[in-house]
Each structure stands twice: as structure tokens, then as C-alpha cells.
Amino acid sequence: MLYLLRFFTINSFKNKKFTGIAALCALPVVFTLLFIVLYSLFTEQEINFSALFPKISLLLYVHFLLPLVSLFLGSAVIGDEREEQTLSYLLTRPVPRARIIQAKLLSSWVMLSVILNISLFFSYSILTIGSGISHWSSSLLIFIKSGAVLVTGAAVYLSLFALVGGLLKRPVVAGLFFIFGWEASVAFLPGKIKYATIVHYLHSLYPSLNQINNTQNLKANILNFIVSVKNISPLKSIIVLTAITGICIFAASLLLSIKEYRLDQNQ
């Protein structure tokens, strides 16, 4: 298992897809930079950019980048090997099939966590460094907590999309609908339906959202719509997210164990 994990981790960083994902992860950094430049140019009012970090990062990372990149990586956990026909080698090694998918998932999780946190770090630095180095270092805990939420979210989304990738022929379409249809709308509806979204639990783990809500001098109120009420404890959220991850990994492993992959062939 350890060698498989190492093998897939090295592969995931050397894969052609890595460049595309890295470019996608650079988008929030560019957006953050643009936001600061435009805000400074067109508004005279003072704004505490470092206080904005949790809200901006929630919008850009938790709502956009995390699920999107997880979808591309998770749904391709086996799909990539199938497309490249390298699955033939993996399935003929004396390794349980379930272990292959678990190692691949774990390596994708490592890669995604690293790349998301690098991107988050740049966004954080851009937002806080303008207020001085003391601001940068004093808010570091918020960055670490936010990063931890992304790492948690990556585990949940990757395992979910790995399962979807194993079940459906077009997992990306279903995944996009889930991310930008279901999660983006249901998570903000009143009532209990939002409990059926992953993002709701990630919100409750996100640091300092209440603090941002109370900020009076916040001009960028447009961002407020994404902040959900913290009506679930972090512990409960962690339990639910862990359960979702566990169930999805178990189901995806089981699926690979019983499913046959008909690679393109001349019979």
C-alpha cells in the first residue's frame, strides 16, 4: 500500500493534468489580486482586507475551486488509468483492487491538499500583507484553519466524486450539476434541506465567519449571501463529513472490486 501510494503520488504530480489543475488553482490568486487593485482604485473608504480573507476564501475556494478540482480529480481516479490503458497493468498485479483505488484517492488528496493550500497561501498573503506584516502573522491561525477545512473538504469531495466516477459514464456532468446546482442553491435555503449538502458542514468549520458578518464597515456586502448560519457544531460537522468520506471510499472500493473494466480492444 505504501509503495502504491508513493507511486500514485509521484504520478499525480508528473501527470499532464497537474499543469491544468495548477493553472485552475492560480485563478483565485489572480482574482484576489484584481479585487484589491480595483477596490483601491475605485473606493476611497478604508477596508480591512485581512478581515475579508475568510469570506473571499470561502467563496473562491470552498464554493468554487475545491469542489471543481475535486470533481476533475475524483471522477478520474480510475478513469485516467482506463483512458491511458495503464489499468491493465494495475489490475494484473497481486494487489487487491480496493487498495488500488484507495491509494489513488489518497495520492489525489495529498496532491490536491498541497496545491489548494499553496494557492490559499498566496491569496491570504495578498490580502493581509497590505495591512502590514504584523497583520499577516497575527491572522496566520485563520489561514491554517481555512487550509484545514480545504483539506477536509478535499477528502469528502474526492471520495464522493470517485464513487460517482465509478458509477456513471459522464461523471463530470453530474458533478457539475451537484456543485453548481444542488450545493450552490440548497445550502442557502431555509429549513433542514441544507443538511443534504457538503458545503453546509464545511461552512460550520470555517473560521471567523461570524466576525465578518458583524463587521460594520464592510462594503463588499455582496459576499454576505454566501455565509450560512452556524447552526451545526464543528464536531457534528466533522462526524458527518467523516461518515460521508468513509461511506464513499467503501462504496468506491467495493465497486472497483466487482466491476470489470472493458478497455478499448479488438476482441
Next chain:
Amino acid sequence: MKIESIKLSKWYGQVIGVNNLNCSVEPGITGLLGPNGAGKTTLIRLMTGQLRPSKGSVRINGEEVWNNHRLFKNIGYAPEKDAFWSHMTGEEFVYSLTRMYGFDHDQASAMTKKAIETVEMTESKDKKIAGYSKGMRQRIKIAQAISTDPDILILDEPLNGMDPIGRRSVIDLIRKMGKMEKIVVVSSHILHEIEEMTDTIILMSHGRVLAQGNIYEIRELIDTHPLKVVIRCSNVDVLTAKLMEYEDVKSVQFDREQNQLMVETVKPSEFHKRIPELALKNNISIYSLYSPDENLEAVFSYLVR
């Protein structure tokens, strides 16, 4: 050691991959022969546990292959397709796949080195596979299949795209493996390739086994199909006349200039026993005797027809 297919069928929806196939493979080299679409790759994928039988079973030493990863410890497999992690070098490729058998770094490195030497790829082992020629890619695929010295070696079209020198070295390597009491299954749609490696064949067409066993024995079984025998001798006229007396001889064509006659017989064994006797009695010297039918091409085209 044995690979058995028992009433094995595999369907892809409406399309039949293999159909009610019974065959067994024992130590030595077995050639899996058939035209494209015959079901060779399907059978190989069933033998290597990549596909689940729709009906029947494939067993190695009595154990079902599907979903039985423990069996793969003793199987080396090289697929037909050019499938690689293209960022890897040849050495990394062989090493990685060898490590997946559970060997530690030192063991896997030594095995990799030996396998790469065996396929004569030492000089190119540090180059990226993406830059390899077709022949080099075939050899590196074989290297990963033989690196663990498996008891069963399954090679799907291993000679595809190889140059004559590479082809010769791979044929020699396969022959060597066959002599080591290992099961070696080699598929090909090119008959003379298989003929150079082995006499034991499984002949497939349209998902069925048409014939299995020694090529010459198979030929004997086709007793309704006349065997052609070409004889060069000192007296064509007398030998022709004598041969025509036998019922199993269906036709004789002769060429006096070449001192050669071509006989069609439906009882090849009896015919071959008879020739020396006739030659002695009639004082005829036999310069050469061969059967143009006794090659795979002839058997194959007859059986597939």
C-alpha cells in the same frame, strides 16, 4: 501447473467475445492464433482476471482467476496496447510494476536490471518511454512481464511492430522461457511468428477454439481434407503409377522437368509409411519430400474456411 477454460463465454452486450470455449494450457509455449476479432485478447484478459466470464470459468491450478489477486503473483502479463505512464523512463516503468508484486527496493532493482538486460534495453533504460520506438516499447513491456520470473507468462501480440532483429531476440527469449517449464501463452495473428516459437497452438476464430494441440496432430485430425505432399524423385512416371493404385490418393500432378510430383492424400500417416517401401521396391531415389500443407497457414485457412 495448468490454465483451464471451462465452457467459457464472454459477451459484450450483443457481441460475443468468446463462446463456450474449452481449452487447457500446460507448461511450454502455447500459441494463441487467430485473425483479428477471433477472441484472443478477450481470452487473454479472462486468463489474467481483467474480465469476468459471462458464463463458465477460467482457472489457474484449479483456482478461479476473476477477483483472485493472489494468483497474479505468478503471472507476468504484457498487454497488446501501447500503454505506459509516458513520463517514466523504461527502468522506472519496470521497477514500479515490479515493486507492486511486493518486492522491496533492492530486490525490485535487481530484478529490473536483469529483465532489462534480458530484453537488451540496458542502453535505453534511462530514456523516457515516450521517446521509444515501437520495438523498444514492446521489449520494455516484455521486461516488466518477465521481471519477477513468473511461472506463467502471457504475452498479447508481443512481436507487433518489431524489426527483424528485435523479433528474433524476443522469439529466442520466449523459447528460452518455454524450456524452463513455465507456461508461456503468446498470441498472434501472424502464423509464421507462432510457428517459429512453438508447435502447440490454440486456433481461434469467431470466439471459438477451432483446434488445439500439436500443429501436426491437428493436421492429422483433418482427415477429410487431403494433405498435399511434394516429392522429388528419380522416376516420376513409375512413382505416379504406383501411387495411383491406392484409394487414399486423390490426385497426382507431376512435372517431369523438375522430377517432382504433388500428391493429394486423405490418409497422411499411411501415405508417409508407404513411400520408403515403394521407393525400395521400384528402385526409385527420393531426393526430397515435404508437405506444403504442413504449416500453420494451410491448417489455419482450412479450419477457418
